[in-house]
Amino acid sequence: MKTYSILVITVLMLMSCRPKHDVPVAIDLHSNWSFKAVNDSLWKPASVPGNVHSDLLNNKRIEHPFIGANEDSLQWISDTDWEYKTSFSVAKETLNKKHLSLNFKGLDTYASVFLNDSLILKTNNAFREFSVDVKSILASENNLRIVFERTSISEEHDKEKLNYQLPEGNRIFTRKAQFQYGWDWGPKLNTSGIWRPVTLNAWNDFKLESIQVTHQKSANSITKLFLDIKKISSVELDKNLTYEIYINDELYKTSKDVFKGYSWTTQVDIKNPNLWWPHNLGDPYLYDIKVVVKNGNSILDSISTKKGIRTVELVTEKDNHGESFYFKVNGIDVYMKGANYIPQNSMQNQVTDAHYEKLLDDVVDANMNMLRVWGGGIYENDIFYDLCDEKGILVWQDFMFACAMYPGDNAFLENIQLEATQNVKRLRNHASIVLWCGNNENSEGWHRWGWQANRSDEEKEDIWNNYLKVFDSILPNTVKGLTDIPYWESSPKYGRGNPKYKTEGDAHDWWIWHDAYPFEHLEKNVPRFMSEFGFQSFPSYEAIRYINQSDTINITSESFKNHQKHVRGFQLIDEYMQRDFPVPTNAEDYVYVSQLLQAYGITKGIEAHRRARPYNMGTLYWQLNDCWPAVSWSSIDYFGNWKALHYHAKKSFDNIIVSTSVENNSLKTYLINDGLKQIDVHNEFQMIFNFDGDMLWTRNFDATLYNTSSILINELDLKDLDIDYEDVYVLTTLNGKSYISYLAKPKDLKLKKAPVNQTIAKTQKGFKIFLHSTTLQKNVFLQANAKGHFSDNYFDLKPGEILEIEFETDAEHLDDLKIKTLNDLID
Missing domain, CATH: 3.20.20.80 (Glycosidases)
Incomplete structure (x- = not known):
């Protein structure tokens, strides 16, 4: 009995010491949606986020717009008004919060939103987010309804305001994805609907709205991070607030400074920071930054972001040629x-x-x-x-x-x-x-x-x-x-x-x-x-x-x-x-x-x-x-x-390539290095072969590939060589890689027909394919019924080489590998 009493007392003490949190909550409203045409009576299940075309497709009301010419028969959809509805419950604890808002991340596009039969919002931009205070309307049981008006109504109305016609069509009046009106690579599927999340947001006295992180390099290898934080809070609460800043899950800074006003800026110093680089030049390093705001031991809210420390500049300067970019x-x-x-x-x-x-x-x-x-x-x-x-x-x-x-x-x-x-x-x-x-x-x-x-x-x-x-x-x-x-x-x-x-x-x-x-x-x-x-x-x-x-x-x-x-x-x-x-x-x-x-x-x-x-x-x-x-x-x-x-x-x-061009019977060879390191190369080769693999000309070269540069390393007068442009290829080696180029257009090449021999071996991730041929095979195309990815394809196979290609797939067998080459199409 005594042991039990001590245990109860200990638990009660721990509970009394545990911080009480009053953080804002965001509840997704993505369930129980249905939709219909406004002039219909039959409701069908809908997906949110989504759009009317997907919902019609999921309910088997239309054929898939991507098949055949089905697109043409579906234009009635964008000429129709559509209605979506859902019902949702709100717990008493949430309902009692001081602030309640509905947040719409994206409504496409002309929408009228009704909550419990009250019109709370009209929208006209699919690219904007809309938030509505619903504290006075929200109940424990709620009905949410959104009516989407066809775009043509507003477009024609706005068009009539002008005494001239603007290019290109009525899409210009509506702020939504312009390609939905049809493009020279895409269908005309002008869709509508709740295309981004809908949430119910609830909070009491404090809410963090946003965080912006900027930086500035200073002396002694230190970068200053400036955190600009926007928040909403009651005035009475401000004087008691403290904050903690975590970087990569490590507490970097804490303060009991008074956190007043809508906007608040603070600074954190990072010594010897890791920079963010594009992947071909370095590591795209990101810092995880988190701000936690407290009132005593109670967490009021937190906000997180990732930050890559880097500078960027667009350089547009006048020069001898014109202006750089x-x-x-x-x-x-x-x-x-x-x-x-x-x-x-x-x-x-x-x-x-x-x-x-x-x-x-x-x-x-x-x-x-x-x-x-x-x-x-x-x-x-x-x-x-x-x-x-x-x-x-x-x-x-x-x-x-x-x-x-x-x-x-x-x-x-x-x-x-x-x-x-x-x-x-x-x-x-x-x-x-x-x-x-x-x-x-x-x-x-x-x-x-x-x-x-x-x-x-x-x-x-x-x-x-x-x-x-x-x-x-x-x-x-x-x-x-x-x-x-x-x-x-x-x-x-x-x-x-x-x-x-x-x-x-x-x-x-x-x-x-x-x-x-x-x-x-x-x-x-x-x-x-x-x-x-x-x-x-x-x-x-x-x-x-x-x-x-x-x-x-x-x-x-x-x-x-x-x-x-x-x-x-x-x-x-x-x-x-x-x-x-x-x-x-x-x-x-x-x-x-x-x-x-x-x-x-x-x-x-x-x-x-x-x-x-x-x-x-x-x-x-x-x-x-x-x-x-x-x-x-x-x-x-x-x-x-x-x-x-x-x-x-x-x-x-x-990053590093050999590139050749032929100008006026001259073969120009360039070495290009986009990397940040200079590379010295020695005893590399450039050779000309016929398609049977016989060497007709060669030279070796040394070169310095300066970082971030393109250099012309050789100009070869082809008139001095006794070769048939249509019957040869140029092979240049650099850093263990071979680069093949040609002196004639593909249609003029005198390619030869010969089999491409293959050997296939099973691997953990799929298959290894070994290829060999006695003649140059141009643009070797590998295909199989199994879904997967070839490590290389449409490549050139040199005569006599054994080339290894990986095929990553879940298939257990590769009995149907087909090989097509340009050689097959040459008469």
Whole structure:
């Protein structure tokens, strides 16, 4: 009895000493949703976050919009008003909190929100977050209803306010993902719905709203971190507050200073900090920072963020050529290598964390260090930027304006101001973001695409002044006021019709593709920074089979044609193919060669850009990924399959490469080093072989690869050699790697037919494949029915070598490996 009493007393004492916490709570309201068309009576289950297209699909009310020509029959969805509803209970403890608000992270787009039959909110921007105080309305049992009005109603109303017509269509009036209205690589699926989380937020006397972390280098290898914290609290509580700051889970600082007012700034010193670097130059180190606020022993709230300590500068300086455009990170001139990124799915809720992880792993694997988030999509989910931070991928972030001129009335401008403020605040702690860009091609369109034709001077002045209000005032002022990230008004700075496109700013070179210029144009017209250029190819066989719902590779069906959104797409692919490659007569081979064609042209541009360093300091091709299965400019198709371009770009983007070009019968050889270390190489070789492997010419060389440089190490006059350009390849060795190049176009090569011998061995992760041939095999393409990833593909196999390729897959057997080469297509 005595022992029991002591135990009870001890427990009661421990309970009385335990800190009492009164932290804010956020309750997800993602359950029990249903939806219907406003003029219907039948409710069906809905997913939140989600969208109406996904909900209709999940309820088997529509066929999948990505299959065949189903997209065409689904346009009624965006011409319909939709309604969502749910019911939810609130516990008494939560209901008794002093402050209760509903938070909507994203409603797409014109929504009326009713709580317990009271209209509490009307929205008009899918990119904004909305919060509503519901303390006076919330009950223990609640009904939440959201009505989405079709976009055309507001668009037509806003259009009538103008006495002229703006390019490009009614999408310009609605602040939502512009690509949903249809693009030359994506479907017209203008969806609506609750596309981001909905939460009920409850708190009493204290709530932390946000944290911004900036830094400043000082003397003695110390970096000062400045924590700017925004909070809401009662005045009576302020005098009792203390805070603790943890860095990497270690208590760095504690204080009993009075924490007054809405904004509070404090400083933490980091000695000898680890810097954040893009992954190809160093470790993308992140500090975990956490702030805990207490009232005595009671925790009131805490907030966390990750911080990469790095500096970034966009350098635009006049020089002998025009004006530079390059980025300095931590004081180092960084060459940017990568691609343009678009939304991963026309139905955003279908994009999982695993999709983000895989795609961004593929970016790193291909030696890219920058992605440009294109302005016709979305401000991405937090996980995208979190992973870019962790993986060391730099982000060029567009504001969401693309290929149009936008209105400038006060309501629209106020909407944009709030949109910009919210998104810059949300993203400003991310080390990966190194640029905010106002728009994609709006300025070029106005000055070059005929948008000014048949307009009065007054009209043109009004439209351009509205442009300046947004992109020369609101957006740059917002960025400058909230962050230290550089701002760039419009990409590109000049359209390709202006000769300055090669000498100043960033460039979009669409002479390739749209104007059908030959790929050699890219070698002779190098800009200061190439932020867009591209070429289409067909997707994987998997994607084609999915589109057609058939095992046959059919690229002429009406179903498949619907997935080519460029009006001249098929024609241009064929035109370029006839210039540079043998043109196959069957569909399967044609798809294969289309990917080789894309890789051939784009890597020709990539390497020309890199050879021109430091005149050129970046090359971002269009585009990385797809939002649906399609014929497009992507290097990774909708199902995550690497096209030939992604494999070839991986080699062309490597930090250290050999790159050659042929000009006027002269073979020029460059060594390129984007790394931070100088490398001295000795007794390397450059050789010319025929396709049987006989050496026709050789030389050895020593060289110094200076850090962050491109150097021309040799010019060889080919006229002095007794060789047939069509029957040879050039092999250069460097640091244990071999680099193969050619002196003639692929279609002119006198390739020989011979088998590719294979040996397959099972491994823990899949299979090892050993390949061998007696002649050079060009563009070896490996394929299997099993889902998986080849470590290399579309590669060249030297005569006599044994090449090892890994195939990562869950399959237990690999009995159906198929091999295709360009040799097979040569007559």
